[in-house]
Amino acid sequence: MDTKRADTVAAPRRFPLREVVLFAAVLTAVLGVYLVMGAAYSTRMLVEASCYAILALGLTIQWGYAGQFNAGVMGFVALGGFCAMFFSMPINEAFWGSELPGELGQVLLYAIVAILVVFGATRLDRIGVPKLLRTLIAIILGVVLYLMVVNAFRGVTDQIEARAGFIGGLGLPVGVGWIVGGALAGGVGYFIGKVCLGLRSDYLAIATLGIAEIIKAFLKNADWLTRGTATVSPLPWPVPGPAEIGFTLARALYLSVTAAMIAVIFFLLSRAYHAPWGRMIRAIRDNEISAAAMGKDINKRRLEIFVLGCVLMGLGGAALASFNSMFDPQGYLPLNHTFLVLVMVILGGPGNNLGTLFGAVAVYIIWIMSAPLALFLMDMAMSLGQGLGWETPTNMDSRALQARVFVIGLLITLVLRYAPKGLLPEKVKHHG
Incomplete structure (x- = not known):
């Protein structure tokens, strides 16, 4: 008999007794919940x-x-x-029927541009800017642009909450x-x-x-x-x-x-x-x-x-x-x-x-x-306790x-x- 072939023969499958018992127990629990x-x-x-x-x-x-x-x-x-x-x-309609979608979209566009600007600043070393100066520029731009975008964003969202919910x-x-x-x-x-x-x-x-x-x-x-x-x-x-x-x-x-x-x-x-x-x-x-x-x-x-x-x-x-x-x-x-x-x-x-x-x-x-x-x-x-004079x-x-x-x-x-x-x-x- 070919040994290599014999090694790959799968073992006979057993009856899934544990699976059947456990799922039967779950089914019984579900039926019990339905009855009760x-x-x-x-x-x-x-x-x-x-x-x-x-x-x-x-x-x-x-x-x-x-x-x-x-x-x-x-x-x-x-x-x-x-x-x-x-x-x-x-x-x-209170939102989409107003100018608020345009203002929100404009702020989101500002945010995307700000992210691209900061990302570009992190690549300034490729055009000869020293790495320390590049990092400093990126940090300053990130903080300034973040404050500007957040301020504009807060103004629009306040308007949305006040006018449209x-x-x-x-x-x-x-x-x-x-x-x-x-x-x-x-x-x-x-x-x-x-x-x-x-x-x-x-x-x-x-x-x-x-x-x-x-x-x-x-x-x-x-x-x-x-x-x-x-x-x-x-x-x-x-x-x-x-x-x-x-x-x-x-x-x-x-x-x-x-x-x-x-x-x-x-x-x-x-x-x-x-x-x-x-x-x-x-x-x-x-x-x-x-x-x-x-x-x-x-x-x-x-x-x-x-x-x-x-x-x-x-x-x-x-x-x-x-x-x-x-x-x-x-x-x-x-x-x-x-x-x-x-x-x-x-x-x-x-x-x-x-x-x-x-x-x-x-x-x-x-x-x-x-x-x-x-x-x-x-x-x-509690029913038993009341008969014994317990406090409920x-x-x-x-x-x-x-x-x-x-x-x-x-x-x-x-x-x-x-x-x-x-x-x-x-x-x-x-x-x-």
Whole structure:
């Protein structure tokens, strides 16, 4: 028998017992929620879980495929939500019907010219200007032009807020905002990756966390663009809304859209994972020095995977904002839009797309149902306590909401202790 051929024969596939048991448990939990909470509430929970599944897939290819720890998921989610709002909201005639668009465009043109001037000043050494003098000229020009542009920009934005409230939207189909949201998140991720991917994993996490807070602060304070803390609502849906066909059916249609998106993303990611490109990404993750010695462009491939993950985060953020029918920059929180996604990936298994989907649905069910379950248990305890003469505490609803954090913290502790690679760990095929 040919030894070389025998080495390449794949081992017989086992029955996926663990996968079947875990997904059966999730299905049982979903059915239980439907029976207890009703169809409208449960369908809403599944739609939000599907949006989080897209976010988790974006994180699992960054962390699971390439070992890049992105702690700034929230920022890319917010960019996707902003695009969903900006492109789908109706046109604000109070803004577009005035001279304000021309003035805003003029200021933006000034900003572009200022950037080009400063960039040109940094290249003066090529025509014989000493480097020290070149740097001094660039710094002075940068400060002066920045103050001039900011002063002009503030004057225009104050006028926009006073006369029109904010710019408004572009009145385009919802899908356009979702696509642009993914593209914008990917574009921002490209520039972040060019700067930060050379850092170690812990420094990369710190850098992305800080950048996410910067994005949130900009969106929250740009009242002329996003209305800031005043929020923008209602955002249009890509399917008929609850006012037209009822809550349950409208949410079911929305769920079909997000489920179709997940199916396409899952198929493409699975193909990429098993393709030579995926094997190369994993080789870079496992042994960067060996991969570089084989002639692989490490920085280029790491940037590709980082941008791809950011695109999915922006897409999921856009779908989530549209479903909530509201854009609130202040509502983006590291706990809800970074840590929760991280828990989903850890529970399911970094690098395993199927495990990530399981983790997203399971963790979101636990996150949502922790509060009503905790409230139910507290009410039972208070009923028993009243019979014993105990004093009944107040703010039971807020106390029950705090149980979410406790339950998720306990969950992540147990997973890291007993299943550090996740409940469905990554399966890497070895070829002889």
